[in-house]
Amino acid sequence: MENSKNGIKSKVTIASLLVALGIIYGDIGTSPLYVFKAIIGTREINMMLVYGGVSCVFWTLVFQTTIKYIWLTLRADNHGEGGIFSLYALVRRYGKKLVIPTILGATTLLADGIITPPISVSSAIEGLSMVKGLEDIIIPGNLLTIGIVIGILSLLFFFQRFGTQVIGKTFGPIMSIWFTMLVVFGVRQILIHPNILSALNPYFAYDLLANYPNGFWLLGAVFLCTTGAEALYSDLGHCGIKNIRITWIYVKISLITAYLGQAAWLMHQGQPLLNGRNPFFEIIPNWFLLPSIVIATSATIIASQALISGSFTLISEAMNLNFWPRVTVKQPSDSKGQIYIPSINSLLWFGCILMMVYFKESTHMEAAYGFSITVTMMMTSVLLGYFLYFRLKWNKVYVVLFLTVFGAIEVAFFIANVAKIKERWMFLFFELFIFTVMYYVWYFARKINNRYTKFIELGKYSEQLTELSQDFSIPKFATHLVYLTKADRRHEIEEKIIQSIFSKKPKRGDVYWFLHINRTEDPFTLSYNVSELVDDKVIKVNINIGFRIQPRTELYFKKIVQDLVANKELNLHIRPDGSTKYNNEPDFRFVVFKKFLSVENEFTIRDGLLLKGYFMLKHLGLSDERAFGLDKSDVEVEQIPLVYQPITNIQLERELKN
Amino acid sequence: MKTDSSLLLYNKYYSLTNKEIEVELKNKTKWRGKFLGYFRGEKNYISKWQLVDIDVLFGSDNFGFLMGRIIVHKDIVKIFFFQDNSIMIL
Structure with missing residues (x-):
């Protein structure tokens, strides 16, 4: 029997499936909060856009999440551990230059730890504007909304020092409620407009990208549906491959249902424009709106927690592989493998607050978010190519095919996201520049150090x-x-x-x-x-x-x-x-x-x-x-x-x- | 994969009991003595050697100045080993 890091067996039990649900699906699971809002934006709602949008989302989840991450990348486990540094440790002997994609991937992954908490939590809190009586109080980007989000994030970062052992036990049940909620309200809308199921035909996706005016650039919004895929791999050590693969079946069904439900609502709601409405909250009946916002906020906090814990693990590995200066690492609880890095906690907290103050609302963060993750995914693909060829001994033709297909998909997403960063790009690049410089300087200066050691x-x-x-x-x-x-x-x-x-x-x-x-x-x-x-x-x-x-x-x-x-x-x-x-x-x-x-x-x-x-x-x-x-x-x-x-x-x- | 001549030399040299050698460089100069230390390389195992007189024990003198000379591995053409009268051509 294989043991994973926390002593959680890779054996499948109800408890282990709940743990997997709670730990790794927070990020990808909360994407329905903002994906469709981003796809539609201020565009006119029509069949081509809605069917094409949901079709793109579906096929992105199939290719990018299911095939690339669930099927392929999870195979690159380093004694049960996943993540870009584990992958690097597996393949570093096959290419000295692999340090470059590793640094870039780790940089953007750390940036993801700064972007995910504010974008997720603010998306949920902005939903309060739908509650009757709060329309004029909660306005995306206003001082109160920013304040609430900063308050929640500050509390989240403050409690990191005490560990997540106790609160972590509630993550699984909360995420189960969340995904069940997605299924229930999604199905409800699909039943009203069942024809939406035909949107799963890839032709609609092709039609949107090829024929819709500036359709290609919508990929930047579509990409948001798969941003949590990298986290599945990073958290492999916490849950084990079997638990991730089994829970993914349920998660994928609920995600697709949620997207189809939102698309169905868009088709029958009767107005030509969104006018600031969020399709996610629109499919929820009024009587359940407030509870749904509470559940959504909890889910986004769980997503943020996963990214924060992931960032601690990332930096801990980076230190041990000589990519990051040595900093204090604490173990806040008896749970083996759970670590707390005070300096990274402060760095992430400060970064999240800056993000919130600078971007103000979730919509403005989408491009930066997409940009960071596409870079991580591209770098993972490069390392994975080496893994498939050298460790799994795949035929060169298959490896080239893998790199071509996923390279093309990820480059397309990357271009679409870069184009979205028209303004406010300085912050993102400044943040990425600092992290890259830290990784780069530490790694290569140590090399020089070694070169002159007699x-x-x-x-x-x-x-x-x-x-x-x-x-x-x-x-x-x-x-x-x-x-x-x-x-x-x-x-x-x-x-x-x-x-x-x-x-x-x-x-x-x-x-x-x-x-x-x-x-x-x-x-x-x-x-x-x-x-x-x-x-x-x-x-x-x-x-x-x-x-x-x-x-x-x-x-x-x-x-x-x-x-x-x-x-x-x-x-x-x-x-x-x-x-x-x-x-x-x-x-x-x-x-x-x-x-x-x-x-x-x-x-x-x-x-x-x-x-x-x-x-x-x-x-x-x-x-x-x-x-x-x-x-x-x-x-x-x-x-x-x-x-x-x-x-x-x-x-x-x-x-x-x- | 190309053989790493510095590793071959390292293995041969540190298996000897009599460390006295004669090194011939690309510029035809010859130096006699022993390798006291070495610097690791990034492409090859060793990038540079420190060659000193056979009776020298420490790599620098009382004032911290380097003893002997630093020889870049790729400048070495030939090494003669006094223990077994063998020659290694690099």
């Missing part, structure tokens, strides 16, 4: 290390002296570590440990191996940690020492853990380097900018000791200048006295 043979210094360890004329620095190293091979080590031990005041220890943390492609690996270069004196340890796991280096290290002592592999003349007869505390000392850019560097412009950016971001992020889970009292921080490109050919001449 490695040496550890074995060459074994004799000196043994000698130093037994030289009682030098004061003892620690019983267990531990260095973190990037060197993954048994015999190698960074030169700066040897310099730290031997230069100036040599550091005498009873045992020298060199710890290498290896981030694995498997999300939840936690294992280690030990190589003793000098018996009980110089020991190299490789700890393999999956990219979903937060490193607790000190804890792991103590456990490793405990294991070695218990197995009698570590025999010291002192107490093996380094404790003394005066106290029981083990004497561990971790040495961490705090690097700074030396003035003695000559860089290319690109490298210089990247490294400066890197050190600025590093300053904002967590210190290395906290990032690696080291207890501050056991850590010695050593400042070392980083000389990447030393100035060469110094022409310094001495002036001789005559």
Whole structure:
């Protein structure tokens, strides 16, 4: 039996299906709130537009959601985990340039975390304008509406620190009510205008795109029906593939019914224009309008919650794959895998508030929303192409066919969305620019860092290390002296570590440990191996940690020492853990380097900018000791200048006295 | 896939007990000594080597100036290994 991240079995039960409904369908499930309103807009309501619109929505859900995501992309699970970084971890060995689509995809996905909460919640709240007596009070874009949305979002972000364990249990039942509501009110309208079912014929979609004036550009609105598809893949680890696929049958039926119902209402309602009305709320009988708005608001909060949690997971993975500066990660509840990142929570909250204040109403956010998701989807397609070819060993012809078909669909959606961003585009691009720069600078500056790290043979210094360890004329620095190293091979080590031990005041220890943390492609690996270069004196340890796991280096290290002592592999003349007869505390000392850019560097412009950016971001992020889970009292921080490109050919001449 | 000559050299070099070598570069210069350290590359496993005299232990002197010389891997044409009198042509 396969276990997923939260211990939720991939086995299908009513409970697991409810969890799937509650966690992953919030985004795509709340699309009926604004899709048809966006398609019709201020255009004249006629058969070509309505039938074509619903046909486009149906076939988009078939191709983009069902075939691409439910059938194909969900197969790209990395030990049960999904999402763009999991996919990248699966395929990165097949192409160095794959880092670019990964960065772009992750950037837009994070932007999605900022756009989804305001667009979803404001769509629901704007529905209050339909309630009798509130028509003149709730007006999309007015101060009160913006205030209510900001209030709801602020509360949502505030409660993140307490976790979603308790409230999360209500998500499934609420979403079940929501989808059932979509079916009931959709069917009611279809029965009034049953001919709408013929709109499922793809000819209507073709007719709209080819023959309707500026029909192609309607794709920007149509695309909104599938914006939550990427979330299905990102949340794969929470629910398991079987639960997602089974619940999708119900979700898809209810979504299609809701869209057909709205289309049917448009055909029989008798007015030529929408005049600001939202077809979603129009199909709901007056007596149920207020409860429906409450349910819709709950559903949009659930959708927002899913995106917020998804953003935390995204950043956590990005940190572990070296795409994002290290920041504090907390576990707000006992639920394994549930994380809370305070800095990202504040960033998302601030972004959402700015979005709301800047765009004012949901309609204005649609283009930005569509734009972000199309970019994510295109990037996922690129990575998926590699996955299908290299991991699933698909025939090249099929992979090319896949990329051509979905590439064409997504490029069409992308063009239609870009064209919609006629105004207010600065905000979106500014936001995307910041995220892209952060990912890019962090990733590539680390590459430069690695490029200028000199490695040496550890074995060459074994004799000196043994000698130093037994030289009682030098004061003892620690019983267990531990260095973190990037060197993954048994015999190698960074030169700066040897310099730290031997230069100036040599550091005498009873045992020298060199710890290498290896981030694995498997999300939840936690294992280690030990190589003793000098018996009980110089020991190299490789700890393999999956990219979903937060490193607790000190804890792991103590456990490793405990294991070695218990197995009698570590025999010291002192107490093996380094404790003394005066106290029981083990004497561990971790040495961490705090690097700074030396003035003695000559860089290319690109490298210089990247490294400066890197050190600025590093300053904002967590210190290395906290990032690696080291207890501050056991850590010695050593400042070392980083000389990447030393100035060469110094022409310094001495002036001789005559 | 093209063989990574730097990895071949790395594996051969670190299996030796006598580390003394003679390196011939593209510009016909020859240097004798040992590899003390190396820098990882992005395309190849190693991009640069630090070559020092055989009796040197640390990569820089008391003032922090680099000992020996940095050799770009792709500039190496030939290496002679004194342990087994073998030659590696890159």
